[in-house]
Amino acid sequence: MKSPLIVSAVQQPCNEDRQTNLDFSIAKIREAAAAKADLVVLPELHLGPYFCQNEDHHTFDLAQAIPGPTTDVLSVVAKELQIVIVSTIFEKRAPGLYHNTAVVFDKDGSIAGQYRKMHIPDDPGFYEKYYFTPGDLGFTPIQTSIGKIGVLICWDQWYPEAARLMALAGAEILVYPTAIGWDPEDTPEEQQRQLDAWITIQRAHAVANGVPVISCNRVGFEQAPDSEAGIQFWGNSFIAGPQGEFITQADAFDIKVLTATVDATRAERVRRIWPFLRDRRIDAYGELVKRFID
Numbered sequence: 291m292k293s294p295l296i297v298s299a300v301q302q303p304c305n306e307d308r309q310t311n312l313d314f315s316i317a318k319i320r321e322a323a324a325a326k327a328d329l330v331v332l333p334e335l336h337l338g339p340y341f342c343q344n345e346d347h348h349t350f351d352l353a354q355a356i357p358g359p360t361t362d363v364l365s366v367v368a369k370e371l372q373i374v375i376v377s378t379i380f381e382k383r384a385p386g387l388y389h390n391t392a393v394v395f396d397k398d399g400s401i402a403g404q405y406r407k408m409h410i411p412d413d414p415g416f417y418e419k420y421y422f423t424p425g426d427l428g429f430t431p432i433q434t435s436i437g438k439i440g441v442l443i444c445w446d447q448w449y450p451e452a453a454r455l456m457a458l459a460g461a462e463i464l465v466y467p468t469a470i471g472w473d474p475e476d477t478p479e480e481q482q483r484q485l486d487a488w489i490t491i492q493r494a495h496a497v498a499n500g501v502p503v504i505s506c507n508r509v510g511f512e513q514a515p516d517s518e519a520g521i522q523f524w525g526n527s528f529i530a531g532p533q534g535e536f537i538t539q540a541d542a543f544d545i546k547v548l549t550a551t552v553d554a555t556r557a558e559r560v561r562r563i564w565p566f567l568r569d570r571r572i573d574a575y576g577e578l579v580k581r582f583i584d
Contacts, residue, residue: 291436291437291438291462291463291554291557292328292435292436292437292554293552293553293554293555294551294552294553294554295328295329295436295437295463295551295552295553295554296325296326296327296328296329296549296550296551296552297327297328297329297330297331297463297502297504297529297549297550297551297552298322298325298327298329298330298331298547298548298549298550299330299331299504299505299506299527299528299529299547299548300315300318300319300322300330300331300332300333300336300506300547300548301333301506301507301508301509301525301527301540301544301545301546301547301548302314302315302318302332302333302336302508302509302545303508303509303510303523303545304333304335304336304337304338304339304340304469304508304510304512305339305510305511305512306338307338308337308338308352311336311337311338312336312337312360312363315332315336315377316363316364316367318330318332318547319332319367319371319373319375320367320371321547322373322547322549323371323372323373325547325549327373327549328373328374328397328436329373329374329375329376329436329439329463329504330373330374330375330376330547331376331465331467331504331506332375332376332377332378332467332506333378333467333468333469333506333507333508333527334378334390334443334444334467334468334469334506334508335378335379335380335390335469336377336378336467336508337352337360337379337380338352339512340469340508340512340521340523341380341421342415342416342417342418342420342421343415343416343417343512343514343515343517343519343520343521344417344514344515344516344517345417345420346515349421350382350388350421352380353380353381353382353388354379354380354381354382355381355382355383356379356381356383356391356393356401356404357401358379360377360379361377361379361393361395361401364377364393364395365395365399365400365401366399367395368395368396368397368398368399369397369398369399370399372397373397374394374395374396374397374402374434374435374436374439375394375395376392376393376394376395376439376441376465376467377392377393377395377467378390378391378392378393378443378467379391379392379393380421381406383423387423388421388422388423389406389407389422389423389425390406390407390410390418390421390422390425390443391404391405391406391407391425392404392405392406392407392441392443392467394432394434394439394441396434396435397434397435397436398435402432402433402434403430403432403433403434404427404432405425405427405430405432405441405442405443406423406424406425406426406427407422407424407425407443407444407445407446408424408425408428408429408442408446408452409424409445409446409448409449409452410422410423410424410445411445414473415473415514415519415521418445428455429442429452429455429456429459430456430459431456431459431460431461431462437462437463437554438460438461438462438463439461439462439463439465440453440456440457440459440461440462440463440464440465440501441465441467442456442464442465442466443466443467443468444466444467444468444469444470446466447466447468447488447491447492447495447505448491450491450494450495450498451578453495453498453499454498454499456499457499457500457501457567458567461499461501462501462554462557463501463502463503463504463552464495464496464499464501464502464503464504465503465504465506466492466503466504466505466506467506468505468506468507468508468527469507469508469523470488470507470523470524471507471508471512471521471522471523471524472484472485472521472522472524473519473521473522474511474520474522475519481524485524485526485542488524488526489505489526489528492505492528492530493530493534493536494534496530496531496532496533496534497532497533497534497564498566499532499566499567500532500557500560500561500564500566500567501532501557502529502530502531502532502537502552502557503528503529503530503534504528504529505527505528505529505530506527507523507524507525507526507527508523508525509523509524509525509542509543509544509545510522510523511523524542525540525541525542525543525544526539526540526541526542527539527540527548528540528548529548529550529552531552531556531557532556532557532560532561533560533564537550537551537552538550
């Protein structure tokens with residue numbers, strides 16, 4: 291991995307129309323580039339409001355091909371600014387086949403690779419199984435001019451197996467574009483527990499694998515269609531080092547570009563003193579591929 295590496299995460303609201311949201315994202319990409327960032331990460335599905343709060347077949351009209359109109363625009367931006375961009379798009383792969391897909395653009399404007407979200411939730415307010423087919427590209431890092439990027443999307447961030455497989459395949463940094471928030475009717479105590487869990491699990495992925503982590507969330511309240519309910523997206527995007535330490539972090543309301551310098555050589559030193567990968571008992575982990583052990 292390029293070292294030192296300057297990385298950015300854009301914490302933004304996504305509750306406007308596609309063009310307005312895209313223009314906002316591009317403005318923040320330019321801000322990251324002005325700070326000499328090599329890599330900038332956008333929130334999950336940043337082109338519009340989080341549409342999975344309900345099930346509506348008309349919503350499939352929002353999906354687009356890859357390559358397609360949005361990737362064409364972001365390719366130009368990446369090449370102009372000489373910056374690696376991670377964007378997630380509602381992908382129309384074929385009639386009746388849709389994915390939640392991260393696209394990584396390299397500094398020359400090319401599409402370096404894609405990652406299709408593997409773990410698909412189905413909970414009140416997060417009806418993603420209605421819209422997204424589980425990914426079929428596996429946990430494969432994407433090679434770019436700045437190194438191998440392990441992209442995982444939102445619900446993927448709760449699974450240590452996903453982070454570990456990315457790390458074992460050579461990911462030098464883990465990136466989590468995210469759209470997660472609170473039910474405003476939950477108590478403040480419950481909201482804090484949820485936020486703490488979300489932060490802790492991702493910092494743990496950094497620790498267990500000895501790699502930096504970028505977690506990029508959206509902010510703002512988004513009302514559910516035809517309902518007074520909604521989601522208060524909790525922001526709190528952060529960049530952590532290979533021991534899980536915060537390098538920079540936003541709060542629940544910031545609209546900002548987080549930028550930090552990551553030292554790849556330090557990640558190597560951390561792996562030497564905490565050799566978790568060396569001491570794995572791969573001879574005893576076979577039952578991890580079972581749904582349940584009885």
